[in-house]
Amino acid sequence: MSLPSSLPPSGDPRPARTLVFRDHQLLVDLAATPTAGPDSWRAGLVALRTLDFPVTTGEAWTVVEVERTIEAPDGHAFQHLKSLLDTLDGETLALAARALELLEFDRAHRFCGACGAPTTLRTDPPARRCSAPDCGREHFPRVSPVVIVAVERGAEILLGRSPHFPPGLYSTLAGFVDAGESAEQAVHREIFEETGLRIRAPRYFSSQAWPFPHALMLGYQAEYAGGDIVCAPGEIEDARFFHVDALPPLFPIRYAMANQLLRDFCLRHGRPWPPAQATPAAA
Ligand SMILES: [Zn+2]
Numbered sequence: 502m503s504l505p506s507s508l509p510p511s512g513d514p515r516p517a518r519t520l521v522f523r524d525h526q527l528l529v530d531l532a533a534t535p536t537a538g539p540d541s542w543r544a545g546l547v548a549l550r551t552l553d554f555p556v557t558t559g560e561a562w563t564v565v566e567v568e569r570t571i572e573a574p575d576g577h578a579f580q581h582l583k584s585l586l587d588t589l590d591g592e593t594l595a596l597a598a599r600a601l602e603l604l605e606f607d608r609a610h611r612f613c614g615a616c617g618a619p620t621t622l623r624t625d626p627p628a629r630r631c632s633a634p635d636c637g638r639e640h641f642p643r644v645s646p647v648v649i650v651a652v653e654r655g656a657e658i659l660l661g662r663s664p665h666f667p668p669g670l671y672s673t674l675a676g677f678v679d680a681g682e683s684a685e686q687a688v689h690r691e692i693f694e695e696t697g698l699r700i701r702a703p704r705y706f707s708s709q710a711w712p713f714p715h716a717l718m719l720g721y722q723a724e725y726a727g728g729d730i731v732c733a734p735g736e737i738e739d740a741r742f743f744h745v746d747a748l749p750p751l752f753p754i755r756y757a758m759a760n761q762l763l764r765d766f767c768l769r770h771g772r773p774w775p776p777a778q779a780t781p782a783a784a
Contacts, residue, residue, distance in 0.1 A: 519563045520600045523571055525713070526579035527597055533580070533588045535597060537565075542574035552603055554624050564600035583713065586756040594756075598712040603627050605714045606642040613638055644710075644717040648687045649675035651762040652700050654725035654742055658766050660749065661695065661732070661740030671749040672759040674740070675718070688721050696740045697731035700724060706765070709758055718758040722765075745770045 519537035521528035530536045537543060549566045573579050582601055589597060610629045613620050618633035620640065631638045651673050652659035660671035676691035678684055688703040706720035725742075732740050743749060745767060752759045755775075764774045 519565060520597060521565045521567060522601060522604060523567050523579045524569055525583075525601065526581050527585060527601075528573060528577055529580055529585065530577050533585060535589070535593060536577065538574050538577060542577075546571070550604070550607060552600075552607060552622070552624060552627075554599075554603060554627060562596055562600070564604060566604050583754065586754050595710065598710040601712045602642060602644075602710075602715050605712075610640045614640065642715070644715050646678040646684065646687075646719055647675055647711070647716045648678060648684055648691060648719050648721055649673050649758050649762070650688050650692055650700075650703070650721045650723055651706070651766055652692060652698065652723050652725055653766065656745045656770055657742035658745070658748075658763070659692075659696070659698070659725070659740060660743050661737045663736065664738045666738075669750045670752065671739075671743070672752045673762050674737070675759075677716075678719075684719050684721070688723060692723070693728075695733045695737045696728075698728040699726040701726040707758070707761060709756070709761075711758075720758045720762055722762065745772050745776075748776050751775070 518535070520535050521537055527535055528538055538546075546567060549568060551563060551565050553561060553563045582597055585597070586594065606627065607622060607629065610620055612618065613631035613633065613636060615638050616631060616633050616636040618631050618636060620629035620631050622629055623639075626641070628639045628641045631640075659674065661674050662671045666672070674692060674695050676687065676695070678687040679690070682690070684705075685703050689700060692698055692700050700723040703721045703723040706722050708720065709718050710716075711718045730740050732738065748763070748767075751763060754760065760775075767774045767776060
């Protein structure tokens with residue numbers, strides 16, 4: 502168990518920027534810009550953990566985790582990173598996602614998974630090293646790949662809803678890539694397991710980090726090839742093909758890969774985005 506550490510003193514030329522997290526919530530100012538908080542607030546703050554890490558630009562960043570009981574200073578707020586996905590610029594979002602994933606990695610790998618001995622943090626590159634002389638194994642942050650698939654049938658797209666979605670909300674289907682499986686194999690398997698449908702010609706679309714806690718979303722587009730929809734009990738409450746002019750309420754985060762896939766689908770069919778009838782559902 503590492504000792505709590507104080508935040509870097511104000512005026513310290515390093516790090517260039519500091520992100521402060523309270524659980525999954527990022528400290529932002531009134532303009533929803535990440536901030537280390539005012540000096541007066543920082544002065545008395547004790548951090549649960551502080552990680553310094555470099556980025557490819559060479560600029561050093563620090564991420565600080567504080568107790569859940571810590572209140573934001575006046576004019577600031579702790580906001581869940583999910584609620585900031587559509588607000589932060591791409592570079593800041595990438596760093597915030599990385600910071601959150603590294604905090605989670607650091608929290609979950611305090612002990613060696615091979616021998617159970619305590620580990621120590623190494624930050625460049627991020628890793629935790631086993632302290633046992635006869636082991637010494639290094640543990641690195643892992644990401645969990647998830648395929649998320651837009652299955653299209655002409656001007657229709659396959660959307661489904663899981664039992665824990667807000668009422669009325671539908672999204673493209675997704676699932677984790679299994680060990681030993683390619684992303685394309687996962688695309689075929691997930692769609693078949695969740696809906697009983699066969700698809701063809703899966704095409705890679707784009708990817709994005711989804712740090713809740715450490716997913717890498719791999720967006721795919723595919724064509725319907727056959728079968729009738731049979732929803733997987735307990736996993737998919739409903740799935741159906743929706744016409745481009747009759748889309749249901751969609752996932753409320755524009756950044757989310759599901760909406761990137763749907764945006765591409767709508768624009769290719771000459772429809773505006775977002776579609777007027779598909780108002781975002783409540784989160
Ligand atoms: Zn070990």
